[in-house]
Amino acid sequence: MSALLKVSDAHVAYGKVEAVRSVSLEVADNEIVTIIGANGAGKTTLLNAIMGILPLTGLAAFAGADMAALDIEDRVAAGLSLVPEHRELFGTMNVEDNLQLGAFRIPKAIAAGSFERVYTLFPRLKERRKQLAGTLSGGEQQMLAMGRALMGAPKLLMLDEPSLGLAPIIVADIFRTIGELRAAGVSVLLVEQNAQAALKIADRAYVMELGEFVLSGPASDIATNARVAASYLGFTHEGESAI
Amino acid sequence: MNTTIMLFLLQDGITNGAIYALLGLALVLVFAVTRVILIPQGEFVTFGALSYAMLATGQVPGTARLAVAMGVVAFGLDLYAARRSLRIKLVVRSVLLNIVLPVAILALTYALAGPKTPIAVNIALSLLIVAAIGLFLYRIAFQPLAHTSVLVLLIASVGCHLALQGLGLVFFGAEGLRGPALSNAAFTVGPLRFTGQSIAVYGLTIAFIIALWLFFGFTLMGKALRATAVNRLGARLVGIRTTLSGQIAFLLASVIGAISGILIVPITTLYYDTGFLIGLKGFIAAIIGGLVSYPLTAVAALVVGSVEAFSSFYASNFKEVIVFTLILPVLVLRSLAAPAVEEEKD
Numbered sequence: 001m002s003a004l005l006k007v008s009d010a011h012v013a014y015g016k017v018e019a020v021r022s023v024s025l026e027v028a029d030n031e032i033v034t035i036i037g038a039n040g041a042g043k044t045t046l047l048n049a050i051m052g053i054l055p056l057t058g059l060a061a062f063a064g065a066d067m068a069a070l071d072i073e074d075r076v077a078a079g080l081s082l083v084p085e086h087r088e089l090f091g092t093m094n095v096e097d098n099l100q101l102g103a104f105r106i107p108k109a110i111a112a113g114s115f116e117r118v119y120t121l122f123p124r125l126k127e128r129r130k131q132l133a134g135t136l137s138g139g140e141q142q143m144l145a146m147g148r149a150l151m152g153a154p155k156l157l158m159l160d161e162p163s164l165g166l167a168p169i170i171v172a173d174i175f176r177t178i179g180e181l182r183a184a185g186v187s188v189l190l191v192e193q194n195a196q197a198a199l200k201i202a203d204r205a206y207v208m209e210l211g212e213f214v215l216s217g218p219a220s221d222i223a224t225n226a227r228v229a230a231s232y233l234g235f236t237h238e239g240e241s242a243i
Numbered sequence: 244m245n246t247t248i249m250l251f252l253l254q255d256g257i258t259n260g261a262i263y264a265l266l267g268l269a270l271v272l273v274f275a276v277t278r279v280i281l282i283p284q285g286e287f288v289t290f291g292a293l294s295y296a297m298l299a300t301g302q303v304p305g306t307a308r309l310a311v312a313m314g315v316v317a318f319g320l321d322l323y324a325a326r327r328s329l330r331i332k333l334v335v336r337s338v339l340l341n342i343v344l345p346v347a348i349l350a351l352t353y354a355l356a357g358p359k360t361p362i363a364v365n366i367a368l369s370l371l372i373v374a375a376i377g378l379f380l381y382r383i384a385f386q387p388l389a390h391t392s393v394l395v396l397l398i399a400s401v402g403c404h405l406a407l408q409g410l411g412l413v414f415f416g417a418e419g420l421r422g423p424a425l426s427n428a429a430f431t432v433g434p435l436r437f438t439g440q441s442i443a444v445y446g447l448t449i450a451f452i453i454a455l456w457l458f459f460g461f462t463l464m465g466k467a468l469r470a471t472a473v474n475r476l477g478a479r480l481v482g483i484r485t486t487l488s489g490q491i492a493f494l495l496a497s498v499i500g501a502i503s504g505i506l507i508v509p510i511t512t513l514y515y516d517t518g519f520l521i522g523l524k525g526f527i528a529a530i531i532g533g534l535v536s537y538p539l540t541a542v543a544a545l546v547v548g549s550v551e552a553f554s555s556f557y558a559s560n561f562k563e564v565i566v567f568t569l570i571l572p573v574l575v576l577r578s579l580a581a582p583a584v585e586e587e588k589d
Contacts, residue, residue, distance in 0.1 A: 069327055072479045073479060073482045076481065082480055089474065090477055092473050100466065101463075101470050104482050
């Protein structure tokens, strides 16, 4: 499998403080990859740097092309999309306008089809299409943020903490949808604190601690790893001691 | 004071207010999209008005040459900014926009300028010239600063105002100019006399407000501009270029400024530095609208115009003082009502 996204030896710094140190990761076509880790581990910083919001030193290549010279808008055009932690919706505009703007770079004819797909994935959005984005509930806003990103027909969707602050039933709904994206040919890079849910749908996982990757491997292996279980899943496997 | 005088003053106030409304709307638009408080808006007014007045006498205004000079600088900046990944497509686009466009406008101006040129052609030429200047002003002064704070942008804005005002003195001289009226028709309703010019002011103001409303409400580009104003990062994440939004905002603002100038210059003599004061009154309206609300700005502009008309009747020496004092209670009320605003970071 060819790597859709390839990051190697990436560093991201806020002034003199390095928030991400020497991180390498790959996401292949049609793959769901998750980065789990505690609050403040540098997960969000890494995603923002891959998107071009923060400067990244090291290599970041998308679909085989180095992204160093590309700004955010170019990366969007190349098929990379980020649903940021704070969603960054257009609060005073309605759901339909938000979605329409998601397809800003896409020809009109294709955008029409995207509307259908997004409304099929998130029927709730169709019901609320004339409502202002700022008046939606948290879960609906998350759905809208994902829908808006999908309108641009990305090859890789990066999701930053999609479960943050949402009721468990809505989290389950959103994770089910993320799983369905694979069928639609979208790769996913998922950053989550909710490790249990993330590991369930992911193919591979990276564990991030204090700005570095400390573990990586198939999601099923990570899920049964004693150290991960103790730190992120909140239980210890029988017979193993937590580190 | 009798009713007739009051009606006269009110009519005068509304005519001026309509102009301030146009300028105020442009200020709100530019601030919302780019966070620039557009002090040089007044220069767009003067440049538009005086270019039109000069064209009416058959001369080619210096602003047409300024547009070419600014285009060359903008082209240089484009090349410098893209020096690491110079693509042919990029260079061609930059040449077309920054070199070919202003040169074509200059050539067109030379070809068409003459004492017998129809008014409509002169208006179109002045609008083209000022539109180009507005576009390049954004590229040269504000695009490289787009990520900085509102304060830095404001300082740059003041600098642009001073520079353009100086250039205005060079191009148009210290004597004021007056332009020909758009129409000499006139009719009376009761005691009030409506000139073709004042009808044009009302008509164009309303037309512009409707056009802006349609543009922002129903076109993808208009929605993209609103999106940039609402959430800059969100807009970038769907691929809307901040620079494109900024260019369109400045283009609209410069055209609106020039239109306002062309509407005023047959009514009052304009000097190279008159625009600043006119722009400031639009600014008062925009501030009353909180730099966010379009309808509030339009209403406030009519109030500003009326207050100005009445105070010039009662206390003409204090006319400007009274108008600008309007801003104080508004600022006090707003600062009491609104919580402390943190500078936006992105």
